[in-house]
Amino acid sequence: MSRTTPDDTVGHIPSTAFRADVVELVATLDGDARTADDPGYAEACAGYNLAGQRRPDVVVTAHSASDVVEAVTFAAAHDLPVAVIATGHHAMRPLVGGLLVVTSAMAEVHVDPEARRAVVGAGARWDDVVRRTLEHHLLPVHGSSGQVGAVGFTLGGGLSPVLGRKYGWGSDHVVALDVVTASGELVRACAEEHAELFWALRGGRSNLGIVTSMEIELFPVDRFIGGGLFFDGEHAQAVLDAFTTATASAPDDLTLSLAFLRLPPVPGVPPLLAGHFVLHVRVAYLGDAEGADRLLAPLRAAAPLLADTVEETRAEDFARIHEDPTDPAPFSEETAMLAEVGPAAQQTLLDFVGPSSDAGLHIVELRHLGGAFDVTRAGAGAIVAPSAQYVLWVVSIGMPADDGDGIAEARALVETMQPWSTGTRYLNFAPDDGHPERSFTPADWSRLQRTKAAVDPGNVFRAQQPIVTS
Template identity: 40%
Template structure:
């Protein structure tokens, strides 16, 4: 039984917490209680949550009770599964931790999966593989499926299969009134449109129903090239990438590897160029398409080969341990020589910068098409994304944000006004408004006004409710 420490300054008293605990199956934790730190800890250690209370939800009814409790006490509500997308501190909030909600079912007959809010992508990858299928996923298998998907979700097979949000058939969500709603394109079309790409400002999604795709193996991996070949490689990449079929998704990164024992000796402490490659086809076809880039420079390490799709994390080799990071991104309609030169001047060889990674990712293909109907995914139609990230280590933390911003400012003259939500980093609400096209932003704010007029869900990537727009409710909620 959890002890509830009491303090006169607490936003939620021990008595309040005990009353809430009587309504939920999962734990209710006040600051200082056993397990509190585990639930508030985020994968991005740059964000530290100080909520008034944590509800360790085990089902949608627990989430509903937490939301109703927050409304009664005038507190905002935040949600976290892994904290990969933690961009704002949930201070003074009711933090709903969904990591215990791990229900997962896969139907081979319908090529779909139902995932609860705490399911990690590697679990879905493994379950889908048993049916000869795969989810549209991002580059990291350790993220939560729901959070990644609601922000769009782009990864190593997106040029063939689009964004992860494009594959959502329906979802269960708890809205600001505490109601548990089953939502699809017919029942509540505006909410269905907004949540797929608009993320968590409209409620807490407790389960998703997703379409799976017929992928079992692919020809994929990464090649590490010497950093001094960066200019030749990036200029070759800008000419090569647009020639590739939709079955091939690629990215290239300027990578400054730290001198850590966990990094292989040839790469430890080095500046390298990391080419990421994923081809949905035969090894012979994949190798032929990759050959022009392999010929540009000798590889320090070539890890591309045929592999099961469950090894998709080997393509980008994203970090698996929590760390504090600062990141920003931009979108481009084309990758011209002037853009490459600007990026090299900001983060190329010989530049003294704490930016860990400056990446160019090829989009286009199916990411330009709203498979499954229109949704609020931002950046639709962009051909490339540029992403920069730095680690906020104590000795360089003060200079990392400006260095990351400077990398993006270097390509700003060619950038589109919108950007990918999952790669946007921690933005103010005014900055967040630039993520979407004006018409989509207006619709998102209208949906927000209809379902969360009091702005209960206002922490993180959430739009503000429109003051002068209301949408009709299309269906009655589940009590």
């Protein structure tokens, strides 16, 4: 079989023989497969993060687990590396050649209200999942955006802005995973079967196999107090001080984060934020309004409010806490887990992104951990952060080729905050910078490498953020 060759304009140009093989592949699929000369190829390869340019030899839009099996088997026969995306929110690694599996059509959600569990398809978004679970007054450990893929979020750890401090990482509440391995076998990974793969996937993401569905635990929540407090950026010191004071004594039912926002005046950015330096305190509280008012009073009094959207909120409206953009955009990320944000760390952060700085970074956020994040559950996956109290997340918007200054500034900020870092980082926010080991403890990193060698000795899934790079 002759391999394809790269073309800087349209991706790979398949040979006649390769096209014929793809036609045979299509005949086995419930979904479809396309090469670069087929209509719909570019749309099939696109994801939310437009910085992740993908030009595979073939893209398979999977509609079933059997489609994923066929795709991985095809890739093995043609010596193609394999990557997978659902929504592509985190996928930034360029893909030139290889085979891309897109699971967005696999969006089934089945709820067992008696067991308080749900089986979630590989392409289901959090909006899909929450809508179904709330029919039974139950909620999963979900993300900040309803548009994010539930499986990818959970495999990367799963940091919830609503249930996290109460129940811990989303990966802690995975019961089982259906996985297509590098050999093209569909297996069920859980505590009793394929236990090492089960451990590794929950925190190691898709470098070890393609998850076609996951079974997760649910919790009896259908309303909470949530929204945002907005302040002019000139009050950064007072608001940051109030935020760190509030998080130091916050009950597990309260989740807070603080974002320093310098968003450009482009379509989709609200007028309150567009072209302004604004502080946004994100709030979720699993108690009543009276309790929320008491806990938030010092924050509300820290500085004049531009807006206060905190109110009783239906659980299906969770996205209004963070107000994440819904339109695709190119962006780059940096992150670190911080053990504390005391006075010295606060001043360092303010010097870098406060009102007197000339920072160009679009989003700098501190997400509070603690609570259940401090507890390592029996049988937990490959994400452990008992000493971390905050996640620092830094975002620069733009295509990497045009955003070198922003990417460098984001890296410089994370480096500047290293004195307060735990030495690890949250994988779902981590850049693909050639240092995957930085997202894990040394012991977990060694264990992940051993698991990778056992389940994917040929490194078929090397097109993902790597565990090994050869």
